Amino acid sequence: MQLRYNVRLYPSPPQRQALARAFGCARTVYNDGLRARQQARAHGLPYVSDADLSKQVITAAKTTPERAWLGEVSAVVLQQALADLNTAFRNFFASVSGRRKGPKIAAPRFRSKRDSRQAIRFTKNACFSITAGGRLRLPKIGDVDVRWSRDLPSEPSSVTVVKDASGRYFASFVVQTSDEPLPETASEVGIDLGLAHFAVLSDGRKIDNPRFLRRAERRLKKAQQALSRKAKGSANRKKAVVKVARAHAKVADARRDFAHKLSTQIIRENQAVYVEDLCVKGLARTRLAKSVHDAGWGRFTAMLAYKAARYGRALVKIDRWFPSSKKCGACGVVAESMPLDVRTWTCACGAVHNRDVNAAINILAAGRAERLNAYGGSVRPAA
Structure with a gap:
């Protein structure tokens, strides 16, 4: 199972400037890629592939005077920003076509420097590491102080540096963890x-x-x-x-x-x-x-x-x-109506119920029935 472990970062003033530069470069690459695909669609051109988009907004852009400063940050940060854009487009297309279940996903939008959350991601290709002193070493940023609240269960595969609206910095590590089954107990709860x-x-x-x-x-x-x-x-x-x-x-x-x-x-x-x-x-x-x-x-x-x-x-x-609230936990009769202001009610069988406790009991009974319904059994019984 993959989990995220978040820890607080305390970068120095020069490191904050370097992070702000990385945030801006990643945002620029993302917006340039989005603009290139929108312009291609407006002019009736084919959809720009991921590889061609990377050559256009990163490799070729670094050689121009307008985007020469993209070379001041790690190339992995720029590639990951473009990967986020490609993922956003794939999710949008899957949602429009119906392949993706759940609520509809809107088309990617431009990122703003005034967004309350700024983030960049480093993968193993960026050679980030945790030093012997417990600092987080990031390419072209340096060793950043970390407030460790707990140890990581395994070596992280990537780290996302986040600056929130209140000016705090966090590092979000993606780690692979193994299941840790607890001793079995007979207690169940609704x-x-x-x-x-x-x-x-x-x-x-x-x-x-x-x-x-x-x-x-x-x-x-x-x-x-x-x-x-x-x-x-x-x-x-x-x-x-x-x-x-x-x-x-x-x-x-x-x-x-x-x-x-x-x-x-x-x-x-x-x-x-x-x-x-x-x-x-x-x-x-x-x-x-x-x-x-x-x-x-x-x-x-x-x-x-x-x-x-x-x-x-x-x-x-x-x-x-x-109908967890309207169903009597004693006889199973469902009341016709149950307004929200009714907190205690009496069933025709004589049972007096607290609305919330009765609902929890009914949820427990329904959950047990759902869980045990052909749970682990064959679909067709033997002759």
């Missing part, structure tokens, strides 16, 4: 995700919703108001922009940390995890959009998926149309 509580488990436990964005709204509002009062183009406005970005970064970091800790705990404690396959994108179009985004259900379920695969656990997603 999870009902919500807003009143982030998660309600089938054993009755309720995980409070931390509401990181709601708690930070006052601080964010002050930072945004200070930004609105700064003159456009001034140095103080640039400082205020960074201050707003740092406030949002703190919220995102806290949400990510919460999702990591909770998903790891659930995977370690249970052999099988059952969760509802929510349409987060659809819920984000409702009046609850801010609360839905603040909860971060999509990131949490994605973490459950890859951790279950790595540690030998089972993760089963239940159909989103399954």
